[in-house]
Amino acid sequence: MGHQISRRTLFRTASGLAVAGTLGSALSACSGGTGAGSTSSDLTMTWWGSDDRHNAYKKALKYFQEKNPKIKIRETYSGYEGFFDKFNTNIAGGSAPDLLQMDTALVAQYARKGVLAPIDEYVGESLDLTGFSKTLLAAGTVDGKLYGVPSGIGVNQLTVNRSGLEELGLEFPDPEWTWTDLRKISQDVHKKSGGKVYGVDDVGGGALQAFEVFAREHGQTFFSDDGKKIGFTADTLQQWWEYWAEMRKLNACPPPAITSAAHNDLTKNAVVIGKALFTFDIGVYGAGGSITDAQLDFLPTPQGDGSGAREGNFVNGGVLLSATKASKRVADSVKIMSFFAQDTTAIKDMQLYRGIPPTEKARNLIASGLNETDKRNMAMADYISKRVSKAADVLPAPAPPPQGADQIWDLLFQSNLAVAFGKKSIKAQLGEFFDQAAGVLGG
8 A cells, every 4th residue: 555665665765865966967957947847837746656646646636626627737657766867857957847746865955956845935824734743744844944745654663463473372562562572572472483483573784764763762863963974873783783683592583594585575574474473674564555464463663671761763754745946836736735635535535545644634534444454554653653742852853864875774784694694793893884884974
């Protein structure tokens, strides 16, 4: 159902940062701004996604045009690959779309290059953002201005083979669980299965934002605010790697060969191949539904141990809808953003195809039409969102990742593998990681 972001998608998104990095030369090729979509009087709108997402958008937009006959929309859509390459080409040629689906990882770069239109002046007027939390709106906010309306709640969840737990006679963990609880139940899984199944996949390499959540529990970020340095300390990364070294020693997570094979290949994920019951890769239940027949459920990333544990989880905005600054149709684009945010028909048409809906109103509207797994998925996203909003000492949501982030994430993964395979000690790999990361980020 395209409502979550797999690790593979995360890396595709990260590599999109390099695409955005070519934006400066694309803009310099322009000899001034011509109006977006200037070859047609229609409002041009573009997005990426699955066929299900395409069909949902088209159905909702047809209804919008029936209610707003003066706004004619010309739709273009594709998969993610090449989407921003084409967008950059259109910018350079003066034919950028009026309205587009924007990647949260790229919004800051496009906003700062003057490609996107700030839309604050419309909020409370033609743009109704009732029910959107400040935390969620931060996903579309750059330097204090709003450049995009979030489509949904993005959270970091574990996907759990619930039926597998039940078959072993193990209870489903409480969502207020800790890293110690994860270690304990993972050991129980291995023992109860007679050594055939491990508890959880090895994320010492930081699958999705697992390590980022851990660092935030220590009051640290993955990247510095300016994106030029690593934001966490060597002590924090050492604790993380020591935790996963112990997990491997206890047979609580799989050996490194299984971890290596699953890198960027969901079909080899430990839960999918029946070698684990917990996975940090939410792509197992994402685009197109589930890639395993197991009955699935969901949990937050564990918390630090102790009553004073700091909240490390965070909420992001899924994808955004943004207007381009060169467009002469920004006001009409904003009406469409408001339509998708608040209209009952649009909300029901989109279901989970752009993420877990961003407001409680929207989540309640679609709940009755969801299957049981989707309901559990949405309920847990809602639970995490509310917990984060209530936390007294939570860091702001991470800023969009800097250029080079994909190299850093892969370096973290490969570093963990080097330790797991016994090629490097944790101490030696720590020094190498920070040296190489500094070289990538230029800090």
